[in-house]
Amino acid sequence: MSNLAIIPIIIPLLCGIIAIFFHKYVKAVRLFSQVMSIINLGVVLWIGWLVLQNGTITLATGGWEAPYGIIIVADPLAMLLVITSNIIGTACVFYAQSSLSKKQEQFYFYTFYFLLISGVSGAFLTGDLFNLFVFYEVLLMASYGLIVLGGERIQLRESLKYVLLNLFSSMLFVTTIAYLYSVVGTINMAQIADRVQQVDQTGILTTIGMLLFFVFATKGAIFPLYYWLPKSYIVPNPVVSALFGALLTKVGIYSIIRTFSLIFVHETNITHDLFLWLAGFTMVFGAIGALSTNNVKLIIAYNIIPAVGFMLMGIGLLSQDGLAGSVYYLLHDMIIKAVLFLLIGALVYVAGTSDLTKMKGIIHHYPFLGWLFFLAALVLAGIPPFSGFIGKILLIQGGVEQGQIMLVVVGLGSSLLILLSMMRIFMRCFWGEKEELNGGLKPIRSFTWPAAFLLIFSVLLGVGAEWVYPYVEIIANDLLDPSIYIDSVLKE
């Protein structure tokens, strides 16, 4: 029991509010945000370290004991994800200053950013289902603010679809919570898990679980619910795309990992087998989507989807290797998606177009950008020894263990397609004859460095897997045994 658990939510909330007051002074608010996000990252790292060393920290807000009040549960999984989110956030804040226009910075970009981080952290940390809904709304509302920032015609059009679909799924979310409350009489996740276990997930519970899955799957962009994603992720500014690509869908995945390893684990031959099918389709359709377009931003946006498939595969396997693979892949994917959106933002900025048939030979002018992209492409495709590889070993191993050979083949096949989609960008945009750029050389240092900073983590997650993997192993172990979570919340 310690107030530390809620700090990762509170700091960005306060920062976001403070940033409102001097939003007109771009330089000040920019500096403030940069400093504060670094401080927050430091704090979060420290708390994360404590959690990894000493175990889960819980906080009963307002002193109302579980299961009655809202419980914040900073367990290793949540903290790892909070840390990763903050690393990405920090890089994005530094990227924002050159990527956004002054007007956009003035109109509350930093406030929305901080509240997004706050909402995302809250969603990771909360142990209460309705509170999860509230944090979902916080992060969604912040994302609405971010997606309309700039107010271009196309942007508003896609934002509209984005808001409408999310509104629909939010309403489905509260309704589902109500159903669940009616059956088990509680909204504390640990207690829900406990009570669902007592009645062995009979009757209507599995159906309610599936509804909940669909709510998260809509946010998490799982087949067949991802339609809203690609276009709405490419219309805002690249820094916003990076935040979305890295954080938003992953919150959905995290929620699925949480609920379907903790609560709904008693009918796996229905629910989790279905996930395996959906995982396969998600990978295939996502990879196909990534090959379907010449718009470089859209290629990256589509590439979010097969990665989600990989993570869902691990959840569907529900084994030590599968879950560890999902979590590892989650960490990897958050970072690499941010990197790619940031790099592509820079590419589009220097090329003045996002159509890859209209670019060539960019590497002659911007070698650093080109090689960063190449490295990022390898990381994304899961080439060893980078971060995607570790997750892939675990997932493939988990698949083989359970005889899911077809799924393994589909997964590896989609990796090849992903690589092809990335190489299309590299070969068409960066390779080729040198030609004069319209607009001349532009300074892009402030674009490339934040991306390079993140890419270091991608490489470290692979080469230095020994520093991270043992924790992921423990996390997977804990996830497999719901009683650990339940006890840590209910028996203080």
Added chain:
Amino acid sequence: MEIIMSVLAGILFATGVYNLLQKQLLRIVIGTALISHGAHLFILTMGKLKTGAPPILVKGVEQYTDPLPQALILTSIVISFGVTSLLLVLAYRAATLNKTDNMEELRGSEDE
């Protein structure tokens, strides 16, 4: 009674979804509003209806209705109010900028 209310909420969902599937922006927004009403009614129904006094403690009353769903609805109402307002302004802006309120004309194309 709960069954009747469930059916009513179901009707609200159905009409909401039907409106959501239309082309005109106004209808779509109305659809979302209906869905939120439906959702709130569902929450209320999921507590027991009319099984006691309003959850305001009064001496001598033993039976109260379930206060938690009410609290949840309240939070949800406020949140959906926020989202709906944003949606309305966004819809208005999107429609004027794109010069159409027909969602089917707001599909967008490959080459943008």
Added chain:
Amino acid sequence: MIYAVFAPLVMTLLIPFFNKWKDKIHTGWFLLPIPLFIFLYFVQFIGEGFSPVAESYQWIPSLNISIDFYLDGLSLLFVLLISGIGTLVLLYSIYYLHKSERLGHFYIYLFIFMSSMLGVVLSDNVYVLYTFWEFTSISSFLLIGFWHYRERSRYGALKSMLITVFGGLSLFAGIVTLTYITGTTSIQEMINQKDIIIDSPLFPLILIFIILGAFTKSAQFPFHIWLPDAMEAPTPVSAYLHSATMVKAGIFLIARFSPILAGEPMFFIIVSLFGIITLCWGSYMAVRQTDLKGILAFSTISQLGMIMAMLGFGTKAAIFAAVFHILNHATFKGSLFMIAGIVDHETGSRDIRKLGGLMTFMPISATLALFGVFSMAGFPLPFLNGFYSKEMFFEASLHLDGYGGQFIPFFQQAIPYLAVFGSIFTFVYSMYFFFGTFRGEAKMGELPKKPHEAPIGMLISPFILVLGVILIGLFPNLVNGTFIAHSAEAIYGSAVEKDIYFWHGLTYPPLIMSIIVVVLGTLLALTRQKWAGIYTIFPRNLSFNEVYNYIVDKTETASTKITNKYMTGSLRHYVLYILIAILVVSGVVFFLTNGFAIDTSGLSTLKLSDVPDILVGLTMAIAAIGTIFTNNRLSAIIILGVVGYGLAILFVIYRAPDLALTQLIVETVTVAIFLLCFYHLPDLKKIKEKPSITLTNSIISIGFGALMTIIAISAHSSKWFEPISNYFLETSKPLGGGYNVVNVILVDMRGLDTLFEITVLGIAALAIYGMIKLRRDKEAK
């Protein structure tokens, strides 16, 4: 050993600095010592009494991934090839690549490759092996695309990458499966558990996964198509990666796993069948080529097929011959590639139709080529190493161990004939290569440059290789006991001893086969012009390139087609898909789990006092349905208001006074905003829809409403637990200090919800303000 493997990789960090002086000193000179030292380091292991050496370093112990190096005879053969030919190629490249080229890039790629290739052949840990394996593919990609402003280079680079990475992924699946079965990541440990692996039901899968990995890398039929296109790379690269080392990684892989896989009928059939086909197809196609490097590329394919086939045979003699041929092939093919590069460099053309008569201009190159070519053709002369291994190949093809089954005996009978067939064409293209380039009439007019002999530096490397050809030919037993035998032993599993002789007597069947090859080969080579027309009949335009192009193109166009089909951008479609998914899946799950429950006892009974709620409910239902049919925006908004206010009344009836108040206020404000925003928009129109659309919409929405209702009823009828809210009722006063329990919950017990609910409202306000303000500013401009 670890230093030897990583030295080139570390060196890449320094290359940019060396490159700064490249105008004065060619970058290659700085780098030359590295492979040379590695070579010298490994040379000291050669000897009769060699025994395997292991070295181990921790990397990711919790995943059983550690950098374990294991140097046995097989690895030793390969590391010597990699570092030895690496040195020669580096020396050669100094003269081949002009200083104006991007030397830094070139050497960085080349050194990444060198490290990875050394890693592949030395790693005992499968994951580390795979890591290095993929890096050979990537560095090969970069090297083929070195001149990336050429369309052909890009095409070739992508092709090689896709095919080899495809194989890599397959290999990956194979090793993960192996690891799963054996519980170890070490190849040597896996070999110890051979029985477990073979008995596993997953064994055929493993076999196919690993073979796919090897075949793609070693350009076996039908994956050979990437190799000819890889010839777009600078010639030193072709000599190094695409003939001597990288393409042999697949061979290495099969050899490495031979102790586990060999002896299985499936392994024998697949590997030797595809090996033999590759041998024949490669040599047959080589004669058709007009590009010097093209001939050599197909020749490499065919030779790799031959080695692969011998590994497939799996007999003692075959494995010995395979190992011997790996070495011999590297020497003569390496030198021939370098000669081809010299010809290209000094004449400006590699097109054999434009070349000819170069013997007079380039006598030294021609002499070197002569040895290389005849060694490749397997001409029976005692100073050509190619002959020895070719003869052993024939011998091995005649003595295959028996396997049972229907197909195998027939196949075993056919193998010697196919071997001779392939070798005849090998002879033909060898002659074609040499005589087409160096003999005949010189066609000076067609050459971009006036031909002359290459600088001495460029000739050193091929000269050393040819020296190798001759020395091994003259004294084959020099390399035999010292390391060929060790190498064969590592593959076969037990000691392989064999003496190499030139002369076995006239009636020795392999010699007769060789003589047939020479005689028929000479005949065909002389009459090549006459029968070359056969290529227009077979394979005509049929080529596996077409298949590859078709697949890649189709992948893109089909992706576009499929994706555009469902990603229409239409909100209606998206909502429809989502709803259908929810309906179908939830519906099916609902039935599968017997979700339905109805329990009337827990429900409040209908009484006269219920009439108001029913009336309100009825009004709301009618109003809700009314929104669908109204065609006037004002009335639509008002009807919506009716639903909202109705809900407020329901809240009153159902004992929720706070909710009713909130709902009233919120509804009023919402209606106001509705009116404001939609005042400027076009009025609602009655849009004539196709009946099918209306029908789908109706079915889906009614279905969805029904689903939600049924779940609600079932959920309500399954109240299995005491709700936690009793606690709130009890503690609201003593702990929360308030009588209104809902309020206490909101501000105290679930205060965090409320805090963030306000935050949501705040963000909404900011976002709205931003949207309006930014527009104002824009319009002001």
